[in-house]
Amino acid sequence: MDFEIKFASPEKQRGACVVVGVFESRKKTDTAKVIDQTSDGYIKTILSRGDMDGKPNTTLLLHDVPGMQCKRVLLVGLGKEKEFGDKAFLTATQAVFNAFQKTGVTDAAIFLTDIPVLERDVNWKIKQTVLLAGSSDYQFDQLKSKPEERKYGLRKLILGISNRADLAAGKQALQQGQAIAKGMSLTKDLGNLAPNICTPTYLAKQAKDMAKEHKLKATVLGRKEMEKLGMGSLLSVAQGSDQPAKLIVLEYQGQAKKEKPVVLVGKGVTFDTGGISLKPSPDMDEMKYDMSGAASVLGTMLAVAEMKLPINLVVIVPATENMPSGCATKPGDVVTSMSGQTIEVLNTDAEGRLILCDALTYAERFKPKAVIDVATLTGACVIALGHVATGLISNDDKLSQELLNAGKQAADQAWQLPLWDDYQDLLKSNFADMANIGGRAAGTITAGCFLSRFTKEYRWAHLDIAGTAWKSGKEKGSTGRPVPLLSQFLIEQAEV
Numbered sequence: 441m442d443f444e445i446k447f448a449s450p451e452k453q454r455g456a457c458v459v460v461g462v463f464e465s466r467k468k469t470d471t472a473k474v475i476d477q478t479s480d481g482y483i484k485t486i487l488s489r490g491d492m493d494g495k496p497n498t499t500l501l502l503h504d505v506p507g508m509q510c511k512r513v514l515l516v517g518l519g520k521e522k523e524f525g526d527k528a529f530l531t532a533t534q535a536v537f538n539a540f541q542k543t544g545v546t547d548a549a550i551f552l553t554d555i556p557v558l559e560r561d562v563n564w565k566i567k568q569t570v571l572l573a574g575s576s577d578y579q580f581d582q583l584k585s586k587p588e589e590r591k592y593g594l595r596k597l598i599l600g601i602s603n604r605a606d607l608a609a610g611k612q613a614l615q616q617g618q619a620i621a622k623g624m625s626l627t628k629d630l631g632n633l634a635p636n637i638c639t640p641t642y643l644a645k646q647a648k649d650m651a652k653e654h655k656l657k658a659t660v661l662g663r664k665e666m667e668k669l670g671m672g673s674l675l676s677v678a679q680g681s682d683q684p685a686k687l688i689v690l691e692y693q694g695q696a697k698k699e700k701p702v703v704l705v706g707k708g709v710t711f712d713t714g715g716i717s718l719k720p721s722p723d724m725d726e727m728k729y730d731m732s733g734a735a736s737v738l739g740t741m742l743a744v745a746e747m748k749l750p751i752n753l754v755v756i757v758p759a760t761e762n763m764p765s766g767c768a769t770k771p772g773d774v775v776t777s778m779s780g781q782t783i784e785v786l787n788t789d790a791e792g793r794l795i796l797c798d799a800l801t802y803a804e805r806f807k808p809k810a811v812i813d814v815a816t817l818t819g820a821c822v823i824a825l826g827h828v829a830t831g832l833i834s835n836d837d838k839l840s841q842e843l844l845n846a847g848k849q850a851a852d853q854a855w856q857l858p859l860w861d862d863y864q865d866l867l868k869s870n871f872a873d874m875a876n877i878g879g880r881a882a883g884t885i886t887a888g889c890f891l892s893r894f895t896k897e898y899r900w901a902h903l904d905i906a907g908t909a910w911k912s913g914k915e916k917g918s919t920g921r922p923v924p925l926l927s928q929f930l931i932e933q934a935e936v
């Protein structure tokens with residue numbers, strides 16, 4: 441989709457559709473007032489008929505409005521003016537894209553970005569609009585024999601702003617929004633792909649292709665190299681699978697080499713059967729999404745490269761399947777991690793932490809400014825936070841605050857859980873330095889505690905995206921989260 445930011449008046453817009461907002465109790469926005477004047481009170485008449493009351497999530501499509509140069513005007517309900525904050529803005533903008541899906545509108549000029557949103561500037565509105573447009577535009581039909589008919593044909597979107605001074609900054613917001621949308625789209629594709637296609641080898645190939653296109657450094661380690669490094673924990677997960685495991689590393693340099701990088705580590709279990717601790721069959725197909733952490737850090741890398749951010753960034757993806765087989769790890773097996781610490785594998789379904797711990801030790805060699813791992817780590821996180829917030833655990837208060845703020849700013853929120861020593865006791869093992877599970881209670885926290893034993897050398901945060909990375913049910917599919925959060929965090933890193 442093409443975008444353009446324009447300092448423009450609605451009544452002069454040609455083209456297929458102009459979008460304007462109406463507040464609840466039919467209070468017109470400035471743009472709606474202009475159109476009302478141009479059309480000699482037409483909007484007022486329509487509103488007084490009661491077909492559009494300005495309630496959230498409502499739209500009304502008008503054709504051939506008198507005096508207007510465009511073919512259609514789409515009225516969109518904004519809710520109460522006093523409550524017009526993040527959620528109301530996002531709901532209204534989403535309603536616009538939903539409405540377009542049912543029409544033949546190919547180009548539109550949207551005048552929502554100039555309506556004041558509590559505590560948000562025009563750049564925020566532009567970025568969010570572009571992200572929602574990108575999400576509406578997203579379709580995954582690679583695996584259908586014939587591509588599906590395009591449900592929705594919007595090809596060009598003009599973002600109308602009312603202040604010429606906002607133009608320059610707005611352009612940067614637009615560019616960032618497009619880069620993040622592109623990253624999200626890659627993340628979604630990787631997540632949605634079938635697990636017989638999206639294998640560790642496939643992820644490695646995608647990373648190498650991205651490296652070529654964006655001048656990144658790519659390194660892919662296979663089993664032999666990982667053995668040499670002593671990654672016994674990661675390899676213990678891989679040993680039950682016929683698909684070779686990979687450790688994928690991408691390095692982006694947007695700053696002097698001596699500047700410390702941020703390192704993102706993404707869980708890349710391309711299919712999680714649970715291993716010998718086999719999962720139940722219902723919905724097991726959804727465990728193809730167990731590489732969503734990997735997909736999100738690769739998507740974020742793409743966004744950062746597109747934005748050409750002046751930061752150094754390293755992405756590490758431990759990638760493997762978790763399968764039961766004659767050579768699979770058994771409950772009770774003791775493995776030695778790259779850090780030298782031994783682990784009693786009491787449950788082979790707690791495999792995410794087993795691959796992450798070795799990747800986190802590997803991250804030390806980059807002398808990172810901060811390390812953030814992203815993983816669909818625990819079902820317990822879905823119980824705790826549902827599908828709204830990503831779980832956050834960190835050993836550094838400043839870092840966790842920065843991530844929480846970035847999530848708020850990006851409308852991709854996280855919520856922090858405690859990393860207290862009291863929880864560490866739950867990981868005691870009679871036979872090794874630690875067990876890989878801590879029982880049912882506080883499952884997300886004990887998983888974080890496990891990881892924290894491998895992250896003592898640097899500032900670290902963990903994002904559990906088990907509830908936020910994909911949607912189940914009728915609209916099953918990857919959400920692209922937390923690419924917006926991570927991208928926003930990195931944009932802010934570039935600014936300090």
Ligand code: BES
Pocket residue numbers: 712714730787789790791792816817818819820822877878883906907
């Ligand atoms: N990939 C799963 C976590 C998961 C489950 C994410 C359901 C989203 C939905 C992870 O590998 C896993 O199986 N975790 C176990 C840990 C337990 C054995 C301590 C879990 O959450 O049940």
Ligand code: MN
Pocket residue numbers: 712714762788789790791792
């Ligand atoms: Mn598992």
Ligand code: ZN
Pocket residue numbers: 709712730789791792816817
């Ligand atoms: Zn898993």
